Amino acid sequence: MEENKTIKKMLGNMLIEIADAIETGKYRKKIKVGLTTLGSEHGVENLVKGAEIAAKSGIDFDIVLIGPKVETELEIIEVKEEKEMHKKMEQLLDSGYIGACVTMHYNFPIGVSTVGKVITPGEGKEMFIATTTGTSSAHRVEAMIKNAIYGIITAKAMGIKKPSVGILNVDGARQVERALKQLNENGYEINFGESTRSDGGCIMRGNDLLKGAVDVMVTDTLTG
Known part of the structure; x- marks a missing residue:
């Protein structure tokens, strides 16, 4: 039966x-x-x-x-x-x-974080913030390097073949920049974006965040 x-x-x-x-x-x-x-x-x-x-x-x-x-x-x-x-x-x-x-307000274990997709207020562009919740690592620089990779993966999954990447100007940003550029030189392709400020570079400021200067904005989770 x-x-x-x-x-x-x-x-x-x-x-x-x-x-x-x-x-x-x-x-x-x-x-x-x-x-x-x-x-x-x-x-x-x-x-x-x-x-x-x-x-x-x-x-x-x-x-x-x-x-x-x-x-x-x-x-x-x-x-x-x-x-x-x-x-x-x-x-x-x-x-x-x-x-x-x-889900929201769920206690993720360390090593799990989420990439957020936003519409920037300055120019209405879509941008991925890597990351927004969870903790990729207990160490800020390591976490931000992982966040950059997570952001690139997410952007590609959403149809952006070669997403531009910027690093928000928070503590550890320059260390993250050096590590990502070394990663790029060693074969993991990263398309670094340019700040809209006159001095350019891939380190992003507040205006870049509001304008959506890059496809993926790398930051620490708390700031994100």
Whole structure:
């Protein structure tokens, strides 16, 4: 009896996948990406609205909300508290039900950090800030070198073939510059950007940040 139920479920899932493929023209299984909705400064309503906009834009994955019950057509896994929410997120990731998750205020281990994408206020350009949360390393210079690589990887994944890289003028910036240039000389190609200031160079100031002078702005996580 249990075996029959499993077979029926598999067949049902296959038929749904075929129907989706006919409708969208994409013949592959969609992954599920979770979004936790509690604990953000933006509030639950804004996060849900953003998820709904993304879902309608033709993205190639399904969004699963993890949080309190709200009025939406998106799938929701209901939880009432942040602690319960992150525990449920971990369970869903471990089980493979979701392939990834976007969350806030989660205690990442050292070595994990996130690259943020922003629209710069000066000229409305897209820019990646590497990084914005988490801690790549306990040592600032090492962390910023890793952040630069993470930023380049992210920018390339988003379709920028040769992203320009700048280093924000914070403590350790010159050491990071030397290390990245050595890395470039040794074969890892880095396209260093130029500051909009008259003295140029890849060390960036506040105006460069506001204008979006480079595709990837490297900084320490706290500043980011």
